[in-house]
Amino acid sequence: MVKKVIMAVTSVCAAGVIFLLSGVDAKAALPCTYDIINDANAQIAYYDQNYNAAKACEAELLAAFNAVKNNPAHSQLEYEQAAYNYTNAVNKTQWWLTGLNNAKAYLKNISDRGAFEDKFAANKAALADLTTLQAAKTDADGYVNIANGVAAQIADAERAIAGYQAQLAACPSLQAQIDALNVRLAALKADYAAKAAVASEKRAVFDNYLNTLNYKAYSLGFEDYQFNREYQRDNVDWDPTIYNY
Numbered sequence: 490m491v492k493k494v495i496m497a498v499t500s501v502c503a504a505g506v507i508f509l510l511s512g513v514d515a516k517a518a519l520p521c522t523y524d525i526i527n528d529a530n531a532q533i534a535y536y537d538q539n540y541n542a543a544k545a546c547e548a549e550l551l552a553a554f555n556a557v558k559n560n561p562a563h564s565q566l567e568y569e570q571a572a573y574n575y576t577n578a579v580n581k582t583q584w585w586l587t588g589l590n591n592a593k594a595y596l597k598n599i600s601d602r603g604a605f606e607d608k609f610a611a612n613k614a615a616l617a618d619l620t621t622l623q624a625a626k627t628d629a630d631g632y633v634n635i636a637n638g639v640a641a642q643i644a645d646a647e648r649a650i651a652g653y654q655a656q657l658a659a660c661p662s663l664q665a666q667i668d669a670l671n672v673r674l675a676a677l678k679a680d681y682a683a684k685a686a687v688a689s690e691k692r693a694v695f696d697n698y699l700n701t702l703n704y705k706a707y708s709l710g711f712e713d714y715q716f717n718r719e720y721q722r723d724n725v726d727w728d729p730t731i732y733n734y
Contacts, residue, residue: 522603529596536589543585547578609715615707622698629691636684643681646674 550571557563557571650670653663698704 522599522606525599526596526603529592529599532592533589533596536585536592540582540585540589543578543582547575547582550575550578605718608711611706612708612711612715615703615705616712618698618702619704619707622695622702622704625691625695625698629688629695632684632688632691636681636688639677639681639684643674643677646670646677650674 554571554575557567650667653667653670657663657667
């Protein structure tokens with residue numbers, strides 16, 4: 490009797506589990522995000538340059554103010570003018586520092602968004618790999634079942650032939666049925682060989698995907714986080730720190 494095809498396809502997902510991919514955040518396409526990051530870096534450089542210049546100017550005007558203040562012969566007008574110039578310089582320095590800090594905060598925010606988008610894209614690609622792997626598994630399992638079905642028919646035919654042969658001495662007319670079953674058996678074996686070959690090819694495809702695709706990187710937890718992030722975007726009471734992905 491021909492042995493049935495036995496093919497242990499690795500189980501990569503629980504039966505009945507359906508993976509849903511939530512919508513892409515259309516508000517922030519990735520190329521645009523990196524354009525904004527470049528703009529934020531340019532703003533930081535701009536504010537940093539002017540802040541350093543303002544600090545240098547502030548130091549000069551402080552020295553000028555101290556010179557006037559320490560000069561016993563200074564007039565009230567000279568004192569007030571030097572004090573005003575120095576105070577104005579301090580205000581300018583603080584203005585440029587505020588701009589610099591805002592630009593840095595802007596960069597951090599957009600960089601965080603860029604990191605999220607990178608991870609979202611990677612997770613989406615991993616989900617596509619997982620879907621491909623699942624489809625290959627279903628395909629391989631299907632062809633194994635087909636080949637095993639033909640193998641079962643071969644086993645039935647072989648049992649029938651053996652049964653008739655046991656009765657052949659007492660009933661020679663059974664030879665005709667044995668001959669017919671042998672013809673059927675030969676056809677079934679040829680059919681089995683063809684279907685087993687296809688099943689082997691499908692298994693090879695699955696094994697290749699199992700070893701090369703990046704399906705293990707898919708995170709349903711991150712998918713849930715992304716969904717909640719979009720849903721709760723405008724909810725000030727939502728605490729995003731409850732998710733750590």
